[in-house]
Amino acid sequence: MRKALLPIVIILVTIAILSRLFYLQIIDDTYIKKSENNALKIVYEYPERGYVYDRNGKLLIANQPSYDIMVIPQEVKNIDTLALCKILEIELEEFNNKLQKARVYSPRLPSVFLPQLNKAEYAAFQEKIRHFNGFYIQKRNLRDYQVSVGANVFGYIRQVNEGNIKQNPYYKSGDLIGIQGIEQEYENILRGVKGVKYIQRDRFNREIGSFKDGFYDTLAVKGEDITLTLDIELQEYGELLMQNKRGGIIAIEPKTGEILSLVTAPSYDPGLLVGRERSKNYTNLYRDSISKPLYNRVLSGEYSPGSPFKILTGLIGMQEGVVNEQTRFLCNHGFYYGRGAFMKCHDSGNIALNQAIASSCNxxxxxxxxxxxxxxxxxxxGMDHWSEHLKSFGLGQFLGYDLPEGRKGHIPSSDYYDRWYPNGGWRSTTTISNSIGQGEIIMTPIQLANMMATVANRGYYYTPHIIKNIEHDKIDPRFTTKHVTSIDPRHFAPVIQGLHDVYNFGTGRSVQVEGIDICGKTGTVENFTRINGKRYQLADHSVFVAFAPKDNPQIAIAVFIENGVWGARWAAPITSLMIEKYLRKEITRKDLEKRMFEGSLESEYNKVITLQQMADKKTK
Structure with a gap:
């Protein structure tokens, strides 16, 4: 038995080795298909990205063909470099730099040598490609924008970088990926699935046919089409109204949370970030630190909300039982508090809730x-109870919308003031500015619009979202989940009546729309900037929030105009025009429309530049 043991062991080990070799060579071909394998050439077929439509079925984003010249560095042998440079219209130094960059990425794997050739350039190179070993043409698809608006909603696509490739093995050098906007948020849906062909090569590196007769080849699968909640006509109209102004417009359908329009100004034509000029154009947009066209003021702009916040102060007061519809406070052009401190007000008399909202009584x-x-x-x-009420409206936190950028604003709690006043001693009068939307309250324009959608719904909201439909899928259930606030629905009726009175005889009466019952609130927000450590006061921001019609609301909207001086000057007229455009599809007040189209605040913005220049001179 002992003599037979060694042969048995040898036989078993041999069988195991042979079995493994059989499995690897006959059954499992995955090691052969690895991209580093010199015996195979892997060719990718890139799918079309999904098309994008607006809520009414209008095509917004399609595709156009593009051609990249790819290079496999170790296969670049015995070519006429100068001839190639001449065809591609590049200098020899640029050629060497590009080839070296590709070699650093991988000598054996393909990478982009020259991206996004047009049809004429493609035809010129295709004719002579056989003379240039190691180079080939890869067809891809670039975006073809059917509109010149909505850039901050759409985002853009660009080539992946090393970080993208390390993070997700799906991507290879030269692949395109969505950045910002819906292109980033819905990348996995829009991009589709690449097709792959495995071509076998002999020891002389010559192609000898499909590997395994194409058994492992796959076809490209087009990305899924999506429909946005956006009304592109309303979007275009909003961007026209915001010409020569800075700020934002955000409109929401209250019953669903669907975003009807998201305008951030200044913006840019999305077509600028397509093609060979994309990189240069992006650099110019990025370096514009004055206008900041890449900055989404609606989602990321954090401002004091001003008087529109009084809506919430009134609702919390009624929920807490400290005021009701009949409660009145005597106002004599202001309110004394603390040690002789005084909060100014334009009102006087014995003021109840309805009038307080209509006339914005501090x-x-x-x-x-x-x-x-x-x-x-x-x-x-007391502070923590107040704070929790506000958080039930989605304030002080990210709302959860389906766009990849944004800020959460700020709703202070007792812990916040304990840090500022470690020895205690803070009280209601210490933080009284919170009551009128100043102080430590910070909100984004989309939070303001969602606040108005919640008031329109009398106490609930759906998470704002830009997706309406996905071709073969359902939208995320978080967008159909109702969020209920801590305020009892019965408290909303008197506030809504006050908001309606803003248009009847209050601060918004100058921009009434005949036949449309609008509920709204003006706001004028103090505006300061700090230059080289010194604080300067600039023209106030102009704010207006509204919903319409009063009964069965179809649109809730917030308009924020930087340096717009007061709410009724710019924000209120623009709001009323947007509401009329959406509900009626036409404008009756052509004189007001013309004034908003032609109106400019560039002189106010230039003051900031002048202050900066003066401050810079003093520091030199």
Whole structure:
């Protein structure tokens, strides 16, 4: 038995080795298909990206063919380099730099040598490609924008970088990927699936046919089409209204949370980021630190909300039982608090909730806020109750919309003030500016619009979103989930009536639209900037929030105009025009429209540049 043991072991080991070799060579070909394998040439077929439509079925984004010259460095042998440079219209130094860059990426794998040739360049190179070993043409698809608006919603596509490739093995050098906007958010849906062909080569590197008769080859699968909630006509109209202004417009359908329009200004033509000029154009847009066209002010702009926040102060006051519809506060052009401090107000008289909203009485809402905080045994507890009410409206946090950028604003809590006042001593009057949307309150324009959608719905909202339909899939269920606030629905009726009165005889009466019952609130927000450590006050921001019609609301909207001076000057007229455009599809007040189209705030923005220049001179 002992003599037979060694032969048995040898036989078993031999069988195991042979079995493994059989499995690897006959059954499992994955090692052969690896991209580093010199015996195979892997050719990718790139699919079309999914098309993009607006809510009414209008095509927004299609595709156009593009051709990249690819290179496999180790196969570049015995070519006429100068002739190739002449065809491609590049210098020899540039040729060497590109080839070296490709070699660093991988000597054996293909990478982009010259991207995005047009048809004429492609034809010229294709005719003589046989003379240039190691080079071949890869067809891809670039975006073809059917509109010149919506850039900050769409985003753009560019070549992947090393970080993208390391993060996701699906991508190879030269692949395109969505950046910003829906192109980034829905990349996995829009990009489709690459097709792959495996071509076998002999030891002389000559192609000898498909590997395994094409058994492992796959066809490209086109990306899925998507439909956005955007109304592109409303979007175009909003961008026209925002010419020569900075700020944003965000309109939402209250019953669904669907984003109807998202305008950030200044913006740019999305076509600028397509083709060979994309990199240069992007650099110019990125370096524009004055206008910041790549900055999405609607999603990332954080501002004090100003008077529109008084809506929430009133609602919290009623929910906490410290005021009701009949509660009145005496106002004498302001409110004294603390040690002789005074909050100015344009109102006077014995003011109730309805009038306080219509005329934007600071005194009423300061008193209401004070009562809310002081209702509890200490300011910390009162502040936290107040803060939780606001958070139920989605404030102080990311709303969860399906665009990849944004900020969450700020709603202070007791912990925040404890850090500022470590020895205690803060109370309702210390934080009284919160009552009128100043102080430590920070909101984004999309949060303002969502706030108005919530008021229009009398206490609930759906997460704002830009996706309406995916070709063969369902949208994320988080967009169909109702969020209910901590405010009882019965408290919304008197606030809504006050908002309606803003248009009847309040601060928004100058921009009424005949036949449309609009509920809205003006806002004028103090605006400061800091240059070289010194604080300067600039023209106030102009704000307006609204929804319409009063009954069965179809649109909620927020308009924020930087340096617009006061709410009724720019934001309110633009809001009323956007509402009329959406509900009626036409404008009756042509004189107002003309004034908004032609109006410019460039002189106000130039003041900031002048201040910066003056400050720079003083520091030299």
């Amino acid at each position: 005194t009423y809402f300061a008193q209401t806020y004070k009562r809310v905080i002081e209702k509890y045994k200490n300011s910390r507890e």
